[in-house]
Amino acid sequence: MDISVIIPLLNEEESLGELHSWIARVMAQHNYSYEIFFIDDGSTDDSWGVVKSLSEKDPNVKGIRFFRNYGKSQALHAGFGRAQGDVVITMDADLQDSPDEIPGLYEMVMGGGYDLVSGWKKKRYDSVVAKNLPSKLFNWAARRTSGVHLNDFNCGLKAYKNIVVKNVEVSGEMHRYIPVLAKNAGFAKIGEKIVIHQARKYGSSKFGMNRFVNGFLDLITIWFLSKFGKRPMHLFGAMGVVMFLIGLFSAAYIGFLKLYKLYNHEKTILVTENPWFYIALTTMIIGTQLFLAGFLGEIILRTKNNEERYKISETL
Missing domain, CATH: 3.90.550.10 (Spore Coat Polysaccharide Biosynthesis Protein SpsA; Chain A)
Known part of the structure; x- marks a missing residue:
């Protein structure tokens, strides 16, 4: 035809x-x-x-x-x-x-x-x-x-x-x-x-x-x-790792700075009173969530079934 x-x-x-x-x-x-x-x-x-x-x-x-x-x-x-x-x-x-x-x-x-x-x-x-x-x-x-x-x-x-x-x-x-x-x-x-x-x-x-x-x-x-679409881990996983590392290094820096001031007998505050600590912690959590989103996306791609898309009532 x-x-x-x-x-x-x-x-x-x-x-x-x-x-x-x-x-x-x-x-x-x-x-x-x-x-x-x-x-x-x-x-x-x-x-x-x-x-x-x-x-x-x-x-x-x-x-x-x-x-x-x-x-x-x-x-x-x-x-x-x-x-x-x-x-x-x-x-x-x-x-x-x-x-x-x-x-x-x-x-x-x-x-x-x-x-x-x-x-x-x-x-x-x-x-x-x-x-x-x-x-x-x-x-x-x-x-x-x-x-x-x-x-x-x-x-x-x-x-x-x-x-x-x-x-x-x-x-x-x-x-x-x-x-x-x-x-x-x-x-x-x-x-x-x-x-x-x-x-x-x-x-x-x-x-x-x-x-x-x-x-x-x-x-x-x-x-x-x-x-x-075929590799969601490449986007969400990469973003998640980057954000997690930013948060991790920020938290480590805050902790190191705290220890340095204590060692030198300088005035300091509790880590939990430092707002940057919570920003770093939030960044780590978001990074973990993004990584998990990419991981779950990869699992879904490999296990998904074809869903019903429409129902036909008549054909000629």
Whole structure:
């Protein structure tokens, strides 16, 4: 199979029929073999009914429905696990991503040898203050932190080799950082393609300013995971040892200074009356706790079991 299209959705009943027709037309024009996965992430409207209707009419349409809203990352994870196409395309269901971009993305992966190609909505139809400026700041921070030089991490229109989606673990809210996860997994050939951004035709955006706050928090998380996710002892253990030694040497200095003054019959105070003694003691305790945090992190990594991530109520 040439292409798998994965479309997470939440309350998009108005756009699904038009989106399906558009994708099918593009696939027919280029003679691609394909499948379309609509991942219903707990919609409360009739989105699932529309998906079922499309599936009955078109055998290329498949669907997955969650019991409740688990988030876009979980929807993509479910689709990635079932995708069979040589190239996996992800796109949003709101018609802001153009299916006409699919052939170009497909050729960059299959012909250009890219592991992953990310869309770049260079010209946007969003509010400048509400979305454009925060998005530019967010993307700048993501580039600086991750080392992946993309202009638009938030773009949902992306193309992957099948082997990439089978080896990337998308959890939490990490869908924005799949290129970073792919790089960390060893897929270094990451490209970018300028794509058309269309104004929303139906409904309203599901994202507010909070997504940028969450995005920055996720960026910190993925930075930590990429640096120390497999070796937490290297961070917490090192910090713990340094703090413990600082506290230990400080306490030793305070004790030595006390003995020196006693030996020379100089006026001195009790060690327990010296505030620096408690600072040194606190530093030693914190250092011990950090070391134990790293040690426990190493144990958890070696003994953890896969946790339940979502519940699927129906599949097509």
